[in-house]
Amino acid sequence: LCSFVAPVQAQTYPTRSITMIVPFAAGGPTDVISRIVTSHMAQTLGQSIIIENVVGAGGTTATTRAARAANDGYALITGHMGTHAASVPLYPKLAYHPEKDFEPIALLAGTPILILARKDFPPKDLKEFVAYVKTNAEKVNAAHAGVGSVSHVSCELLHSILDIKPVGVPFNGTGPAMNALVAGQVDYMCDQIVNAVPQINAGTIKAYAIATPERNPSLPNVPTTAEAGLTTFQAQAWNAMFAPKGTSPAILASLNAAAVKALDDETVKKRLLELGSVIPTPGERTPEALAALVKSEIAKWTPVLKPAS
């Protein structure tokens, strides 16, 4: 007697929890955006997504680790304008290349940059800020999340426009940098909006301007840099999800679909919008669009940024 056993269908991805590497400290923009989006993605995928904050070197330590992780879909990274673009010119010995070592999954959020200061920093508006930091460039300091981070690169751009070189104070993320700003331990910072909205609304810091052409609905009273007299400072960062190179197209498709579904969810959208994020349009959510963004951002930042000394 012979019996035929139907082949066991291999259970499809994911069959266990996924690790999402966040290259900065908990509580900062990358962490907050990752948690909002992955909590919904976990429901779609039927597995938990565990956030692992791996800090250091402006996010490049974690990004190197993610590039070297197994390409089986169980170790992913939320990268951004710094880790996946600005780090290329800033770190000549970078141990990964954003295009060669990663598969793009999806853009998660655009994040306008604001010029922020401790509450008792003397200048009361952007014009006074410009005059003050130019006069006191030797004395003032700017907090950032490490060389190559968004906060570092954005203030580098601001400083090059103002032709000043103030002291930078590095932190493991703008989560802790924001705590120092609130505590009055540092003077100012160029930070992504998601980190700034709760503090501006609580009145614990000053916001001089938002570096986008339009005001942001979450901060209707904060003027644009153009309104405040510094049109040339325009900066918006982005956060996106990547997998190690060689991850299978089927896994990448599941992850992209789950990310897109999260971005369409009303609760996720509401939370991201409350924090001032710009939600990617459907056309901007494809892996191809993210690949094109990374390419264009590397091309944009390479002539602007010089290797860190």
Ligand code: MLT
């Ligand atoms: C940055 O400046 O790159 C970010 O704000 C990092 C972070 O998420 O803390």
